[in-house]
Amino acid sequence: MTTLLKVDALSKSYRQQGFWLNRKSTTVLSPISFSVEAHKTLAIIGEAGSGKSTLAKILVGAERPSGGSIYLNDQLLKKGSFKHRCQHVRMIFQDSGTTLNPSLTILQLLDEPLKLNTSFDVNKRKELIRTTLQKVGLLGDHMNFYPHMFSGGQKQRISLARAIILQPQVIILDEALAALDPSLRSQMINLLLDLQQQMGLAYILISHNLGIIRHFSDDIMVLSQGKVVESGKTLEVMNNPQHKVTQKLLMNQNFQLKPNRKTR
Amino acid sequence: MNLLDIRNLSIELLHDEQRILAVDKVSLSMKEGEVRGLVGESGSGKSLLAQAIVGVLNDKWHVHADRFHWRGVDLLRLSIAERKVILSRDIAMIFQEPMACLDPTTTIGEQLSEAIDEQSLTGFFWQKKQQRNQAAVKLLHKVGIKKPDTCLDSYPHQLTETLCQRVMIAIALARRPMLLIADEPTAAMENTNQGQIFRLLASLNQLKKMSILLISHDLENITHWTNTITVMYSGQFVEAGTTEQIFNKPLHPYTKALVDSSPSANFHLPAKSRLMTLPGSIPILQHLPIGCRLGPRCPRAQKACVIAPTVTNFHGHKVSCHFPLLPIKSSAKAVKSSAKAVKGAC
Amino acid sequence: MARDKIYLEEVFPSPFMQHWQIFRKTPVAMAGFSCFIFLIVLAIFGPILAPHSPVEGQLDMLLLPPAWHADGNVSYLLGTDELGRDMLSRLMYGTSLTFGLSFVVVITSLIVGVVIGSLSALTTGLKSSFLNHFLDVILSIPSLLLAIIIVAILGPGINNTVWAVVMVLIPQFIHITRYAVKEESRKDYVLASRLDGASKFRILYYSIFPNIVDRIMSQATLAQSAAILDIATLGFLGLGAQIPLPEWGATLANGLDLFYIAPWTVYLPGLAILFAVVATNLVGEGIRHALKLRKDR
Numbered sequence: 001m002t003t004l005l006k007v008d009a010l011s012k013s014y015r016q017q018g019f020w021l022n023r024k025s026t027t028v029l030s031p032i033s034f035s036v037e038a039h040k041t042l043a044i045i046g047e048a049g050s051g052k053s054t055l056a057k058i059l060v061g062a063e064r065p066s067g068g069s070i071y072l073n074d075q076l077l078k079k080g081s082f083k084h085r086c087q088h089v090r091m092i093f094q095d096s097g098t099t100l101n102p103s104l105t106i107l108q109l110l111d112e113p114l115k116l117n118t119s120f121d122v123n124k125r126k127e128l129i130r131t132t133l134q135k136v137g138l139l140g141d142h143m144n145f146y147p148h149m150f151s152g153g154q155k156q157r158i159s160l161a162r163a164i165i166l167q168p169q170v171i172i173l174d175e176a177l178a179a180l181d182p183s184l185r186s187q188m189i190n191l192l193l194d195l196q197q198q199m200g201l202a203y204i205l206i207s208h209n210l211g212i213i214r215h216f217s218d219d220i221m222v223l224s225q226g227k228v229v230e231s232g233k234t235l236e237v238m239n240n241p242q243h244k245v246t247q248k249l250l251m252n253q254n255f256q257l258k259p260n261r262k263t264r
Numbered sequence: 265m266n267l268l269d270i271r272n273l274s275i276e277l278l279h280d281e282q283r284i285l286a287v288d289k290v291s292l293s294m295k296e297g298e299v300r301g302l303v304g305e306s307g308s309g310k311s312l313l314a315q316a317i318v319g320v321l322n323d324k325w326h327v328h329a330d331r332f333h334w335r336g337v338d339l340l341r342l343s344i345a346e347r348k349v350i351l352s353r354d355i356a357m358i359f360q361e362p363m364a365c366l367d368p369t370t371t372i373g374e375q376l377s378e379a380i381d382e383q384s385l386t387g388f389f390w391q392k393k394q395q396r397n398q399a400a401v402k403l404l405h406k407v408g409i410k411k412p413d414t415c416l417d418s419y420p421h422q423l424t425e426t427l428c429q430r431v432m433i434a435i436a437l438a439r440r441p442m443l444l445i446a447d448e449p450t451a452a453m454e455n456t457n458q459g460q461i462f463r464l465l466a467s468l469n470q471l472k473k474m475s476i477l478l479i480s481h482d483l484e485n486i487t488h489w490t491n492t493i494t495v496m497y498s499g500q501f502v503e504a505g506t507t508e509q510i511f512n513k514p515l516h517p518y519t520k521a522l523v524d525s526s527p528s529a530n531f532h533l534p535a536k537s538r539l540m541t542l543p544g545s546i547p548i549l550q551h552l553p554i555g556c557r558l559g560p561r562c563p564r565a566q567k568a569c570v571i572a573p574t575v576t577n578f579h580g581h582k583v584s585c586h587f588p589l590l591p592i593k594s595s596a597k598a599v600k601s602s603a604k605a606v607k608g609a610c
Numbered sequence: 611m612a613r614d615k616i617y618l619e620e621v622f623p624s625p626f627m628q629h630w631q632i633f634r635k636t637p638v639a640m641a642g643f644s645c646f647i648f649l650i651v652l653a654i655f656g657p658i659l660a661p662h663s664p665v666e667g668q669l670d671m672l673l674l675p676p677a678w679h680a681d682g683n684v685s686y687l688l689g690t691d692e693l694g695r696d697m698l699s700r701l702m703y704g705t706s707l708t709f710g711l712s713f714v715v716v717i718t719s720l721i722v723g724v725v726i727g728s729l730s731a732l733t734t735g736l737k738s739s740f741l742n743h744f745l746d747v748i749l750s751i752p753s754l755l756l757a758i759i760i761v762a763i764l765g766p767g768i769n770n771t772v773w774a775v776v777m778v779l780i781p782q783f784i785h786i787t788r789y790a791v792k793e794e795s796r797k798d799y800v801l802a803s804r805l806d807g808a809s810k811f812r813i814l815y816y817s818i819f820p821n822i823v824d825r826i827m828s829q830a831t832l833a834q835s836a837a838i839l840d841i842a843t844l845g846f847l848g849l850g851a852q853i854p855l856p857e858w859g860a861t862l863a864n865g866l867d868l869f870y871i872a873p874w875t876v877y878l879p880g881l882a883i884l885f886a887v888v889a890t891n892l893v894g895e896g897i898r899h900a901l902k903l904r905k906d907r
C-alpha cells in the first residue's frame with residue numbers, strides 16, 4: 001500500500017492578545033507526525049480540548065499550522081492554497097444543518113466546487129451531480145430541493161455528496177456521525193464503507209463513539225493535550241491499552257448490560 | 265404498587281386545521297425505585313410524552329389518556345390546579361442543555377435556594393437565609409460537587425457543562441421528588457462526562473430509592489444503567505421489557521434492528537463488515553403511514569400491518585407487532601391471534 | 611429513467627419566495643404593500659395624470675373648498691389654495707417629490723451603505739474599523755441640524771436636503787450590513803464554501819447576500835419612513851423644497867396662515883404624509899413578521 005497522506009511534525013500554537021512583553025502563546029498541538037494509506041481509516045480519539053478538531057481543521061486547510069508540513073502523494077501541500085488541496089482533502093462537519101447554505105438549492109450547492117475547480121460545462125456538471133446524488137442514496141431529482149426540505153440524515157448525505165464530488169483521496173469526518181440517530185448512523189457507516197471500497201478513499205475519523213471506531217477504523221491515534229499518547233492498530237490498542245488516558249477513555253464506554261445481570 | 269401508570273396516552277397536534285396524532289396510544293408504567301429507559305429516534309415523540317407527563321405542553325397539543333394514575337391517584341379526575349400541585353411536588357425533570365436551562369444573569373446559589381421548599385425550613389425568618397444556604401450546600405454535596413461554596417457564588421457560564429447538569433440535578437432534587445425524568449441528560453457531553461452523570465443518577469436511584477425515567481435516542485448508551493426499557497417509534501409504542509429482554513431477545517423487528525445496528529453491541533462482527541440497518545428514515549409528522557408506522561421500513565411487513573397492532577404480553581415482555589420475532593412454537597399462536605384480530609377489525 | 615421525475619409536480623419555494631408567501635397571507639401587510647405600490651405608481655406617473663398645473667393658479671378660483679363641500683367644484687376635486695392652484699394636482703406632484711425622492715434617497719444610501727459595510731466586514735483591523743466608523747460622526751448631529759448646516763453652507767434647496775438625508779441614512783446601513791455579514795460568515799456553510807476554494811467576493815455574493823437581503827430590506831423600510839418625515843420637515847421649515855414646488859411639507863407650511871379660512875390646505879398634505887409613512891411602516895412590519903415566522907418554523 002502506498003502512503004497517501006503524510007504529516008510531518010505538524011504543530012499549532014496560538015499567540016494570545018496582550019501587550020508586547022506580556023504576550024504568551026498556548027500550544028494546542030505539539031509536533032505530530034503520522035501517515036494514512038489509501039483504503040484505510042485512521043481514527044483520532046481524545047477528550048475535549050485535546051486538539052483533535054484543530055488537527056482536522058489544519059489538515060483541511062481551514063487553519064494554518066504554526067509549523068510542520070503535510071505531504072499528499074509525496075507532494076508538499078502549501079499553506080492556505082485551497083485550489084489544490086480541496087481536490088484531494090475534503091471534510092464533513094458535525095452539524096450538517098449549518099453547513100448547507102439555506103438559500104441555495106442542492107444543485108447550486110454541489111455545483112459550486114465543480115465550477116471553481118473543474119472546467120466541465122453545464123451539462124457535464126449536472127450529470128455528475130446527478131450520479132453523485134445517486135451514489136449517496138438520494139435521487140437525482142433532489143437537486144432542485146432546498147436544504148430545509150431534508151431530514152438530518154439526508155442532509156448528512158448531501159454533505160457527503162459535496163465531499164466526494166471532486167473525487168478526493170482523503171475525507172475527514174469530524175464527529176460527522178455523532179448527531180445522527182442510530183439506524184441512520186449505521187446506514188451512513190455502510191455507505192462510507194462502500195465508498196471506501198469503490199473509490200479507495202482514506203478516512204480520518206474523529207469520534208468519541210468507540211463502538212464505531214472499533215468497527216470502522218484500521219489504525220487509531222489517541223490525543224491528549226495536543227500530544228499523541230498512543231497509536232497503533234485499532235484492535236491492539238483497544239484490547240490492550242497502555243496509556244492512562246486511553247484506559248480512561250475505554251473504561252467510560254459501556255458496551256455491556258449491567259454487570260450483575262450479564263447472563264449471556 | 266405502580267408509581268406511574270399510563271394507558272393509551274395520545275397527543276394530538278392541531279396543524280392547519282388538521283389533526284396529527286403525534287403520540288398514538290402509548291402505555292408506560294413505572295415501579296418505585298425503578299430506572300426505566302425510554303428509547304426512540306428523533307421524532308419518535310419521546311420528549312413529547314415526557315412533557316405530557318409533567319404537564320408543560322402548550323395549547324397546541326391535545327393530550328388524552330385512558331388511564332393516568334400517579335401512586336394510585338387518578339390524575340384525570342383531578343382539576344388542573346390539583347394535578348399541578350401533585351406533579352410539581354413529586355416529579356422533577358432535567359433537560360438536554362443544562363446551560364440553556366439556567367438563568368445566565370443570576371448566581372447558582374440564588375437559583376438553587378429558589379428551588380428549596382419553604383416548608384422544609386423551620387426557623388424564624390431571620391434564620392431562614394442561613395438555613396437556605398445550608399440546604400443549598402447540602403444539595404450540592406449530594407450531587408458530588410466538591411467545592412460547593414465557590415459553586416454557589418459562580419454564574420452558569422463559569423461552570424462546565426457537566427457541572428451545570430449536576431446543578432440542574434441538585435435543583436431537581438430540592439423538592440425530594442419520587443420520579444426524576446431525565447430528557448437526554450448527556451446528549452452534548454463527552455464520554456467521560458457522560459459516565460459521571462449516569463453514575464450520579466444511578467447512585468441517587470440506589471440511595472434515595474428515586475425512580476428515574478431516562479430518555480435517550482441511543483439504545484446502547486443507556487442499557488448499562490436501566491432496569492427496564494420502553495422503545496418508541498414515530499409516536500407509537502414498540503416494545504417494553506427488562507433491559508435484558510430488550511437487548512438479548514428483542515421481539516419487535518425495530519428493536520432488533522436497533523440492537524443490530526449498534527456496532528458496540530456486536531463484538532462478533534468483523535471490522536468493516538456491513539451493519540444491519542433498516543432502509544429509509546423516520547417519517548415526518550405530516551406524512552405518517554397508516555397502521556403500524558414502521559410498515560414501509562419493516563423487513564417483516566405484511567398485509568396485516570396496515571392496521572395498527574395491539575399490544576401482546578409475553579411474560580411481562582410487551583410488544584406491539586403482528587409478526588413478532590418469537591421462537592417458532594409460540595409465534596404460530598401469536599400469528600393466529602393477530603390474524604383473528606385483523607379479521608375482526610376488517 | 612422512470613423514477614427520474616417523480617417530484618416534478620411539486621414546487622420548491624426558495625426561502626425568499628417562502629418569505630413572500632408568508633407576507634402575502636398577512637392582510638394588514640398586504641394592504642400596506644398595495645398602498646406602497648400605489649404611491650410609487652403615483653410618484654412616477656403623477657405629473658402625467660394630474661388634471662391641472664401645480665404651479666399656475668386660476669385667479670377666479672381662489673380658496674375653493676373640496677368637491678364634497680356645498681361650495682365645491684367637481685373639476686377641482688380637493689379644492690384650491692389661496693393662489694387658485696388645484697390641491698389634487700399639487701398633492702400628486704408632491705408624491706414624486708416627497709415620496710419619490712425619499713425612495714431614491716433610501717436606494718442611494720442603501721447601495722453606498724451596503725458596499726461600505728460589506729467591505730468593512732471583509733477587511734480586518736484598522737481598515738475595518740475606519741470603514742465602519744468614519745461616517746459615524748454624522749450620527750452625532752441630529753439629521754435636521756445637519757441639513758440646516760448643509761443648507762447654511764450651500765443655500766436652501768431640495769438638492770441639498772436630499773444630500774443631507776442620504777448622509778444621515780448611510781451609517782445605519784453600514785452598521786446593519788457589517789453586523790449581518792459578520793454574523794453569517796461565522797456560520798459553517800461559509801467555511802464549507804471557502805474550503806471549496808471560493809474567493810471572498812464570491813462567498814459574499816453567492817452565499818451571504820441571499821441570506822441577509824430580508825434583513826436589509828426591513829432596515830430600508832425604517833429608513834424610508836424616516837426619509838419621508840425628514841424631507842417633509844425640512845420643506846415645512848422652508849429649508850428644503852422652495853416656494854413654488856408642491857412638496858407636501860412646504861404645501862402644509864404654505865396653508866398654515868389660512869388654516870381658519872381654508873383648513874383643507876393644511877389637513878390634505880398632512881394626511882398625505884401620514885398615509886405614506888403608515889403604508890411604509892406596515893410593509894416593514896410585514897417583512898419583520900414574516901422573517902420571524904420563517905425563523906420559527
